[in-house]
Amino acid sequence: MTPSQNLVPGTEFLRDGGYSARRVAEHDWSTHPLGPPAGWPTELKTSLSMMFGSRFAMCLGWGPDLLLFYNDAYLPVLGVKEPTALGRPLAEVWYELWEDVRAMAESAMSGTATWVEDMYLRLERKGVAEDTWWTFTYSPVRQADGKVVAMLAITHETTRRVVTERRLADERARLARIFDQAPAFMAMLRGPEHRFEFANAAYLRLVGRDDLVGKPVAEALPEVVRQGWMPVLDEVLASGRAHVENDARYTAEPEGGTPQTHYLDFVFHPFTDQDGSVGGIVVVGMDNTERTRNEKALRERESELEALNSDLERRVAEQARERSLNWQVTPDMLGVLNRDGILERSNPAWERVLGWTREELALMPIRALLHPDDRESAAAARERLHAGEPLLGFECRMRTRDGGYRTLSWVATPQEGRFYCSARDVTAHRMAVAALAESQAQLRNLFETSFQLQVMCALDGTLLDANETALAMIGARRGEVVGRPFWDTPWFSGTPGMPERIRAGVLRAAAGELVHDELEVDLPGGHRVLELSLRPFHGADGRITGVVQEAIDITQRRTAEEALRQSQKLEAMGQLTGGVAHDFNNLLAPIMAALDLAADPQANPERRARTVAVAQQSAERAAMLVQRLLAFARKQPLQTVEVDVPALLEGIGGLMRSSFDPRIRVEVDADPGTPPAVGDRNQLEMALLNLGVNARDAMSEGGTLTLASRGAEIVDGIASSTLRPGQYAVITVADTGVGMDAATRERAIEPFFSTKGIGKGTGLGLSMAHGLALQLGGCLHIDSAPGEGTMIELWLPAASRP
Structure with a gap:
């Protein structure tokens, strides 16, 4: 509905509500149990107004019969049911799945919210039954006296993701079968004990055992220890460098069997975990006993x-x-x-x-x-x-x-x-030669059918080969890119600055370094995000003869992560709104009481004076709350001047010594070379006092609170994501208190988040200091651990910086 439309008094909640609101306005409610919208309960109108304004798929079940209302985003969920769904009981509209959701709906109507992820439902929304999966929550809607009068459902269909994840699981299982059927023997060892995580059929046949997975090498294959291979494995894990053997002599000692001597070509190749550390070793090779x-x-x-x-x-x-x-x-x-x-x-x-x-x-x-x-x-x-x-x-x-x-x-x-x-x-x-050729053909087939983007380059970066997955991403034939410098191919040439970045990575890999990078590239088929690795390729003699590039398309995963971040932002906004509403309710109560008393000419003057004084205190606290919110939002007006940081700390330190518990020892360690900072002196004093009070409260049994300062410089080329290159004054507030765990550190600067308990703090001290630092062009950094105290750094731009 548009603002220009005339609405019946009492139905203003339908304004700008879209198609669904218009359906409510145009529906004939004369014979419906609810009657015309103008007479509907306030809770129903408020819930519908909120729902119509949301872009999430939402529906409302009103009253004991759960009479159905919905917004525009919910229309695709209804499908062909929509023309007759409005105002009908939820059990009639969704008759085919009512037994599946009845318990959750009844729980919400009893006052308990429910949430379910990836729930399977067989739905009829296009005239035929279909398999679907959903993530949704049912929340109770209460009237003023707390009675539950409705159920609000927020729905998100996850069918496509669930189906995709199952297909990927099938693909992974298929790849596992391929590796298990490969003629080359393969195994994966993890950790300093070289514990088996995987061994294919060829490997099990070679060693004559089938119970390796989960066991350390020394326990599973004692002959490996006796034949002197353990130091080689240890060296590969410690150095991160591959070890290659040709015609190596290995005697397998199967349990209950006769020892068998084999001549093997194999490589011990390290692999890295997500944090970049060497996590284990991949063993790949061929049994060349007959050939040898x-x-x-x-x-x-x-x-x-x-x-x-x-x-x-x-x-x-x-x-x-x-x-x-x-x-x-x-x-x-x-x-x-x-x-x-x-x-x-x-x-x-x-x-x-x-x-x-x-x-x-x-x-x-x-x-x-x-x-x-x-x-x-x-x-x-x-x-x-x-x-x-x-x-x-x-x-x-x-x-x-x-x-x-x-x-x-x-x-x-x-x-x-x-x-x-x-x-x-x-x-x-x-x-034997024919078998080797067949094995090489199979390995080539694995290369061509891999879902990873795989490329082989010479040491100077010339592209030698690329698999079909990589070529399909740029819509090119192998002959169109082979022979060109890798960084000048269509994978990177369409993204500004990317050729230089790839060239540097290839040269590092050619020098023996394992390079990992995450790239955003513009390809002929669109914008993609790739997880790239460049690693040196070692020849039979151990020398680096080329560079292998492998990449995984993680665009969809990054999109899902961005959606999660947006959801978290909405959650933080909800917390902020709730905190502000709670504090302002507490502050407005004495003010409203004073106003009521002031309007009574018969009121006792002494009582009126006391009430007005309390109201003034609440108003001052409300003003301070607004200032803190503005600091957090970086919106308060600042009177920036050059601030002598050592002098500021001496003054704040003296104030803290005179007002804090004598068991709290306050020390000031200001470097005389600390440059003057650009800031609002009053706001900085308020921020430091807030940080000092937090530190005092963290040391209930006494301790040391240290105020320190120093100069620092951020150099061009290594600047962080929040600080520009230049000179900074760094103010440190450190305590020897209880410290914070990781979860508390993550939420410490959230507005209204506090660990002090109800009535002992607003939860805005750290958030105000953080907002002030950001507004001045600096940042706030927290370093803390349980039992080790807390150190908070305020980075402020120096007045003399270029």
């Missing part, structure tokens, strides 16, 4: 073949002796081929590997055993041999007697019309 053994055997065989090539005639002559021990026992398949490709001589290794006897091999050309797909490359190799070229490292697949195939690596050389050859079975080695 094969490579060792391959190196031995290659060494033998090099010796064979250096003295081929002698070696062939020795191998020609069929009864030679080497000829008989070597795993290499040695032989002499004629120009038709028939093995005229072959050692027993041929039969051990392929199953064919020496006699059978001598009856057919060796090419008859070739895999069909390898015949073309084998024919080319045969032509080179016939042309007089030696053959080195040629691989092909040969058929075994049982129909399978083995992969052989050949070395052959022509000599006097024959070809002296050696073939090695490299089937297992090739399978």
Whole structure:
């Protein structure tokens, strides 16, 4: 409704109430139990006026039947129910969920407020039932005599957040399954005991145990202690530097099993907690036992073949002796081929590997055993041999007697019309290579499908790779950003000052530092908040070879935190309003009594004088309360002059000594070099007296109250969020009293917050001092702990500062 509309007398509470108020004004109440709005109870009108002016979704249930009223923000909650909901009993409007909320409504109507978070309700607001979640409170509304006449509900739908959190939980579970199925072994150790927090299936298979989680390494894997790995873990945790091992020898000792020796490539990599400290170690690696053994055997065989090539005639002559021990026992398949490709001589290794006897091999050309797909490359190799070229490292697949195939690596050389050859079975080695390639492909898939924004850079900041999540955020293809300096890419180039900030972070990470930062960036898709980490990437030799960037989009979380801060501001405003109303009620009572007495000509003059004196005291206290509120709000007029801080403290100290309990020792320790401060002397005296009284009350058994001062400077570039660079005079009020815990410190400067009890303080002393300091361009700082006293610093701009 607009102000220009004419309202029936008694219905002014409907003015400017929006659509819902207009619905109330236009509704036919003639046959309704409440009757026309002009005759409604004051409590109902007041509640509706407050509700119509709120932007929160609110509804009111009036009377024993909870007759429903609501504001504009509540309309989406009603949905299709709205046209017929006004004035009807709440149980009829929300018949489908009444049994779910009945107990809470009855509790509110009995005088007890209720609150529930993320409550599930199956709602019909669009004509069909739907799953929803709600956070709401039901509060009683009382009339003047305290009787509950209505229930006020404030509602907020949390369906989207609940559904999102459940989806994220499912995603985390899916990621956990992926890591558990990864071919690489992984484990997470936390704290100085290196206690297992996680170990995937590959890790459990490696160590031969399945009960590691929750146990320290020394208890879960005693062989790790015996084999000397504990000092390495301790050093990684203490230094924060990763430790890399290649082909490290580790003997697993499974319970009730046989010890197994493994050769491992792994890294002990530290991870940091939110406070930046090293919280534990991530263990990631591959079991390369088979590959290491094969490579060792391959190196031995290659060494033998090099010796064979250096003295081929002698070696062939020795191998020609069929009864030679080497000829008989070597795993290499040695032989002499004629120009038709028939093995005229072959050692027993041929039969051990392929199953064919020496006699059978001598009856057919060796090419008859070739895999069909390898015949073309084998024919080319045969032509080179016939042309007089030696053959080195040629691989092909040969058929075994049982129909399978083995992969052989050949070395052959022509000599006097024959070809002296050696073939090695490299089937297992090739399978290991293929498995490693598959593992690398899986790791690449994890990189591409990660929900984190992941980027790899060279040491000079050149972008080398980025996953799909990071590219999707800027709508770019990999080829459009690879090769460019990381800080000049669309992730940062659209935000002023951000390229320089990122460049500095990359250079720090390239120097070996782990960098964490929170960024607000303007991306092609809009404004986002990112939690960024830059860490050095170490190569196999331990040297830093690149920089890894990982980021998480925390925009939604920051939005939720901002909403929480706004809610807290509203709560503080409510506390302030309640405190002011309470104090002013107490101050107005004697004033009103004096005015009533002054209007009575028959009143006793002596009684009138006493009452007027009390009223004057209340008026003075009210004026002082207003001044304190203005100080807190930084609105009172100030007469700023140059204040000699040491002289001010000497004067205040003398006043305190003369008026405080003798058990309170007041000391003044003013630095003569303290610069004069800019301030209102009277207001500063009042603030210091308030702080002194608080300190006195904190030392009920006596103690020391110290007034001190010093000069300080805030340098450009490291200024705090509340102080500009420049010179300051710092006044300290310290006591040896009971101190404050963290919760009390957080609320100490709130107006009307006091720990002294009812009637012993207004709770405005600290808030006034805080407001005065802020109004003068300074700040107030509190340092306190239970049993250790309290120190309060007033930072005031110096009169001589630039």
